[in-house]
Amino acid sequence: MEEQTFRAYSQKQAQAYLSGRGQDNENLFGVICEHHASTGGHFGTLLDLGCGPGNSTRPIAKHFERAYGIDASEAMIATGIEVGRNAVDGETKTGGKVEYKVGRVDEDTLKLKEEGIEIDLIIAGMAAHWFDLPKFWEAAGRALKRGGTVALWQYPSLACFHPSMPNAMEATAILNRLIEVDTGEFEKPGNRICREAYHNLCMPWDVSPPVAGFSREGFKRMEWDREGKLSSGDHFFLGDKATTVQLVYEGICTSSMVQRWREGNPQLADTDEDVAVKAIKRVRELIGREEVIAGRDCVLLLFKKS
Template sequence: MSHRTENTFRQFDQRKANVYAKVRPDYHPSVYDTIINQHTSTGGQLGTLIDVGCGPGLVMHTLAPHFNHAIGLDASEGMIAAARSANLVTGSSESVRFEVGTAEELTRDVSHQVQEASVDLITVANAAHWFDMPKFWESAARVLKPGGSVAMWTSGEIRVHPSVPNAAAIEAAMYRIEEDHLTPYRHAGNELVRNGYVDLSLPWTLTPPVNEFDESTFLRKIWNLKEEFFTGSRELDLDTFEKIMGTGSAVVRWREAHPHDVGTERDVVKMQRREIERSLHEGGVNEGEERVRGAYAPHAQ
């Protein structure tokens, strides 16, 4: 799959990044526990963490306290500004450092802070689908210590939980609206997310392979419907649903192309909301009681 540079979030200013940070839910503690446990069980240490594609710094709130040093990298100056405003600290009470940088040039971007072969864990939360993966793996191999780890995860395809009244009709309506309106605004990276990263390039699948990574220690975990992937209730009121869906890159691009429709009944997310409301009412839900439960097919690897 050819690489396409992601420019949607890269162009966010701090205001947009703050909105993104406020709306996006954090990952459930079980996600972070899986990462730390897998890393330490294979010999990984808790010295230095780098979160690549860190956005407004969401992951650092939970993971940075496990480490002595932590750096967040993102290509968006707005996202980095938002992350810095949180004033996060590590387990050694050192400030988390947030810097503008790219996944493909880790050594160049952080060389004044971190030497080669000095990073214990690299994390990538819902961002690897925008990377040039061969360059990323080569760069990651240079900065990781022996025994270091890379952990990356994605939310996968968002589905409607089968317990929701008229769930099949809601899913069909959402899919139809996506296909009719968002298809021109979905990039290859969006498809990688929908497929749960099953086609994401791994070090040993490249030509030539990046041999510094040990395939025998590889773990792919799929969260099932009984497991929480995000914090908080899976039940969402439709106002919250609109806000979360509005942070998706395809929706952001659609809204940039249709500025006069944003927030109106012609807004693509508003269309989805109206279809959800209609289907819920048909399923016996009273007006004012509309809520949805999300079911995910998330992956970590």
């Protein structure tokens, strides 16, 4: 089930991912850090697995003394390093830089342990569904400190339009159809696990034998704004973003299923018959304007190491 699309990214694609996906929202990191602290976690070392160009690593690293990011893609890691190099300020709370490395989730997590580095918090945003999960859980169980936390999250929908927008639910449904139907023949098992909101993600107690140190009692699942239906109040939990239909389109073009569809249909890619082009055209027709307010739904899984 190992992911190959992002692993083979060029530098240009990694840059497009960096800008198209955008930085994750502080509300999410606030929930993670509050849960981590309230359940006995410390803020020494952060490890971001499947970190990409560091979209999640950078905003949460400021809460930790040290931060590491591991990804299988050389281009993603090179982009993350370049962003850190150009940053005016330090990225961790001690003023240090995030240390990025090309590597495997399980092997390189254990290498940190062998080097005497114990991890307080392991995160994986939009990535765990691509892991060899039995190996990941074994490595996490060995490398994570007692009282440490594993936080895994994903966004089931490509994008959600704010209910104040005309035909918002219908426009959101079109983007969901893009990954559920239009590009369905290019779906990988990891895509399905993501689309099913991690209900079928392999848990540490599902591994044979179960990974010691993680209990069902210490597990917590949280969801917000599924398919654009606001969970509380008038705003997306992860923030309302004033953006454009074009920028939403650029974001959905980073979907691995859209990219595999284009690789399988090169004669149609970026033409009027491109599935993503057709989807965003219909979105424009429904909303009737270029400026939009968009957000993300989110599923977060939290695990504690005893």
